[in-house]
Amino acid sequence: MAAGSETTATSTSFCLLGIGMYPEVQAKLYDELMDTFGEDSDVTWKDLTRLKYMDRVIKECLRIFTPAPILSRRTTGDINIEGIDVPSNTNFILNYNYLHRNPKYWKDPLKFDPDRFLPEEVAKRHPYSYLLFSGGPRSCIGSKFAEMNIKTLLSVILRKFEIKTEYKSIEDIKLKINVVLRPTTGFMISVKPRK
Numbered sequence: 001m002a003a004g005s006e007t008t009a010t011s012t013s014f015c016l017l018g019i020g021m022y023p024e025v026q027a028k029l030y031d032e033l034m035d036t037f038g039e040d041s042d043v044t045w046k047d048l049t050r051l052k053y054m055d056r057v058i059k060e061c062l063r064i065f066t067p068a069p070i071l072s073r074r075t076t077g078d079i080n081i082e083g084i085d086v087p088s089n090t091n092f093i094l095n096y097n098y099l100h101r102n103p104k105y106w107k108d109p110l111k112f113d114p115d116r117f118l119p120e121e122v123a124k125r126h127p128y129s130y131l132l133f134s135g136g137p138r139s140c141i142g143s144k145f146a147e148m149n150i151k152t153l154l155s156v157i158l159r160k161f162e163i164k165t166e167y168k169s170i171e172d173i174k175l176k177i178n179v180v181l182r183p184t185t186g187f188m189i190s191v192k193p194r195k
């Protein structure tokens, strides 16, 4: 259950938090939604694939707030990582939130910039510098479904409500890990009907 529902709920909440913090991003998303669906029409799979800006915003929110940040692996043979010998049968803890905020891969990592996910920018980075759904043979089997789910939820919510948050900056948000990532002081999101 946690694999699919808790991760999706947490991801959507972090997206709303990011969107609430940047009114100019929210306005652009609203325009894209109006152009794509208008005010009332139902969300269809085909239309979801046209939400290019929303796709980038979601990726940027979940880079900064990676909902499933801690994973473990065990080596099945001796390996060498950047000059360090690691014997077989060693347990590893991987922290993807750290990876996603590492200045070695992300310039100005706490700057919110959805355009980091423009295709030409993605092409410049190592494919494993962004591991929202992990990588390799044990990566998330629900990734496409999760993306569609989050886009559908945001498409419904953002057309009807304006999102606000009391948080003023990413640096303000202290995080803890309860299996999934959480802000220590809650999401602090409020919604205002658009009309």
Ligand code: HEM
Pocket (backbone or CB within 6 Å): 003, 004, 005, 007, 008, 011, 067, 068, 071, 072, 131, 132, 133, 134, 135, 137, 138, 139, 140, 141, 142, 143, 145, 146, 147
């Ligand atoms: C945004 C939402 C989601 C995120 C961030 C997420 C993230 C992840 C990550 C990072 C892993 C890798 C775990 C590892 O390597 O040890 C994983 C595995 C998995 N996820 Fe997701 N997930 C999400 C949604 C879903 C959904 C919607 C489903 C099911 C419909 C799902 C089912 C699974 C399953 C079954 C695995 C285990 C795959 C395996 O061990 O072979 N996830 N997920």
